[in-house]
Amino acid sequence: MAFGHGRSVALIQVACLGVKDPDQIKAALLHDVVEDVRGWSHERVAKEFGRKVVYYTRWVSKDPRAQFRNKEERDRAYQARFHRAPRAVLVVKLPDVLHNLRTLFACDRKKQERIVGVARDVYLPLAQKHGILVHEIAAAIDRVEATWSPAVKRHESVAGSTR
Secondary structure (H helix, E strand, O other): OOHHHHHHHHHHHHHHHOOOOHHHHHHHHHOOHHHHOOOOOHHHHHHHHOHHHHHHHHHHOOOOHHHOOOHHHHHHHHHHHOOOOOHHHHHHHHHHHHHHHHOHHHOOHHHHHHHHHHHHHHHHHHHHHHOOOHHHHHHHHHHHHHOOOOOOOOOHHHHOOOO
């Protein structure tokens, strides 16, 4: 796990959303640690950083693979949870989505299309509903799609989004 990603997510929270809650900032820094770093669990996050930080990291961590038949089922369940997430959780998740979109240029086209599709279909509507990073996420989607060949039709849900 690269520390730079968590740091960037926390900086987006602070700079773009004005987050001052230390627990939300810690959660942004640690949001991938349970999934990506051996030896880290939600119990360890709770012990070292407290109840509020583990509350946020539980929301933004995918459930163990063993609970699902396949990756697609796991991803659908993970994405669906954010429709019932409190706004405070989205203040951790949506900066993560934005940073992921902003750093897609090193990925192959197929991965870009998958991530942009999920951002457009799942996270942009949540951003719009809650008024969190709407313009930034829509612009990041537009920037990635603009690098694709002209034959790829840009989706109206982004181009026509309220910004």
